[in-house]
Amino acid sequence: MTPERFEKLKAILKSRQMDLTVVMENVHKPHNLAAVARSCDAVGVFETHAITEMSNLVLRPKAASGSRKWVGVKRHGSVDEAYAHLRSKGLRILCAHFDERAVDFREVDFTRPTAIVVGAELDGITEEAVSKADGSVIVPMLGMVKSLNVSVATALILYEAQRQRLERGMYDERSMDDETYHTLLFEWGYP
Amino acid sequence: MTPERFEKLKAILKSRQMDLTVVMENVHKPHNLAAVARSCDAVGVFETHAITEMSNLVLRPKAASGSRKWVGVKRHGSVDEAYAHLRSKGLRILCAHFDERAVDFREVDFTRPTAIVVGAELDGITEEAVSKADGSVIVPMLGMVKSLNVSVATALILYEAQRQRLERGMYDERSMDDETYHTLLFEWGYP
Ligand SMILES: C[S@@+](CC[C@H](N)C(=O)[O-])C[C@H]1O[C@@H](n2cnc3c(N)ncnc32)[C@H](O)[C@@H]1O
Ligand SMILES: C[S@@+](CC[C@H](N)C(=O)[O-])C[C@H]1O[C@@H](n2cnc3c(N)ncnc32)[C@H](O)[C@@H]1O
Numbered sequence: 001m002t003p004e005r006f007e008k009l010k011a012i013l014k015s016r017q018m019d020l021t022v023v024m025e026n027v028h029k030p031h032n033l034a035a036v037a038r039s040c041d042a043v044g045v046f047e048t049h050a051i052t053e054m055s056n057l058v059l060r061p062k063a064a065s066g067s068r069k070w071v072g073v074k075r076h077g078s079v080d081e082a083y084a085h086l087r088s089k090g091l092r093i094l095c096a097h098f099d100e101r102a103v104d105f106r107e108v109d110f111t112r113p114t115a116i117v118v119g120a121e122l123d124g125i126t127e128e129a130v131s132k133a134d135g136s137v138i139v140p141m142l143g144m145v146k147s148l149n150v151s152v153a154t155a156l157i158l159y160e161a162q163r164q165r166l167e168r169g170m171y172d173e174r175s176m177d178d179e180t181y182h183t184l185l186f187e188w189g190y191p
Numbered sequence: 192m193t194p195e196r197f198e199k200l201k202a203i204l205k206s207r208q209m210d211l212t213v214v215m216e217n218v219h220k221p222h223n224l225a226a227v228a229r230s231c232d233a234v235g236v237f238e239t240h241a242i243t244e245m246s247n248l249v250l251r252p253k254a255a256s257g258s259r260k261w262v263g264v265k266r267h268g269s270v271d272e273a274y275a276h277l278r279s280k281g282l283r284i285l286c287a288h289f290d291e292r293a294v295d296f297r298e299v300d301f302t303r304p305t306a307i308v309v310g311a312e313l314d315g316i317t318e319e320a321v322s323k324a325d326g327s328v329i330v331p332m333l334g335m336v337k338s339l340n341v342s343v344a345t346a347l348i349l350y351e352a353q354r355q356r357l358e359r360g361m362y363d364e365r366s367m368d369d370e371t372y373h374t375l376l377f378e379w380g381y382p
Contacts, residue, residue, distance in 0.1 A: 035342070071334075143232035148226075
């Protein structure tokens with residue numbers, strides 16, 4: 001490994017946002033999973049979450065063009081299991097979902113520790129996941145169609161978070177703990 | 192048709208941005224075409240463009256969940272043909288592409304008449320399309336992966352344009368000519 005590449009790995013690990021994540025509820029289409037993983041890597045999400053009953057879901061498809069290596073996926077069998085885990089990490093849980101309480105994504109403070117839940121193409125997010133969350137967020141649409149592709153909606157919200165966190169200098173201070181940092185630096189550096 | 196729906200159709204036609212569009216160069220995957228169409232509808236793009244040698248390309252796939260009806264696609268056989276058409280409409284042509292002259296998408300003035308060119312998954316935008324355009328624009332990425340999914344990159348740029356145009360009140364004044372407006376109102380209203 002060249003010194004330049006080693007510096008790059010260090011810089012990226014340093015900029016990972018440990019308190020920003022995405023939760024995919026029953027999102028199973030490989031091209032959507034791949035697109036979400038790429039966006040997560042690009043805004044510095046360290047690990048994503050999947051709520052699914054499929055225990056053998058291929059969460060890290062090939063089409064992710066390498067992002068499978070750079071962004072982890074943690075599987076949860078139920079909403080309760082996932083939310084308990086996220087709350088134990090101090091994360092507020094917001095659903096990307098249309099309802100009366102939904103807030104425009106540009107008006108949400110994403111510098112706060114946040115997990116964003118997104119749903120599947122046909123069914124969207126389950127009522128259980130919506131009702132147990134802390135709030136909802138929408139991306140305003142000015143046309144005839146009622147929803148965006150799930151990977152598109154996810155990316156728009158994540159990039160708004162990126163914008164806010166860049167402004168706040170949150171990519172300049174490492175938030176990853178030493179152990180994870182050194183483990184990953186080794187794993188990424190010497191595959 | 193209910194009076195409410197008629198009002199909705201009128202409001203959406205009124206808000207269509209005749210001077211903002213997307214040009215897909217050799218983008219052929221149905222799920223990407225569908226996702227782009229949905230985002231275009233959501234930010235008020237009236238018509239998109241495709242540069243492709245495939246004359247029978249299915250540009251309006253089913254998965255667009257209705258957006259095929261709401262956003263047109265104009266096919267062009269070559270870069271020259273497409274660019275001549277766009278320039279005749281007074282549009283500046285910007286490629287979503289990484290190069291030395293590329294500007295951060297948040298620093299581009301999208302209230303100006305603009306066409307955004309995007310490329311295919313593997314090959315990206317051709318050299319010809321890049322060199323004949325007026326400039327390049329990038330979405331900054333802070334991770335290991337080198338590019339976003341094409342429908343994701345397109346949506347991020349379009350939503351930045353939406354944000355700027357909302358701020359300027361550009362969705363409040365109709366930019367569509369009378370003839371197109373009345374034709375579409377009839378077509379959408381009485382299918
Ligand atoms: C295709 S949409 C699901 C639409 C589904 N028919 C429904 O009624 O919820 C897939 C997921 O993308 C996210 N999504 C799509 N468009 C969105 C928007 N404009 N605002 C917020 N989230 C959106 C939501 O998480 C949604 O569950
Ligand atoms: C998957 S990318 C193509 C990557 C291709 N290997 C290349 O080298 O250009 C597909 C298209 O999405 C757009 N795109 C993807 N990520 C982008 C980014 N961060 N900034 C601007 N455009 C991007 C570009 O138009 C690109 O041609």
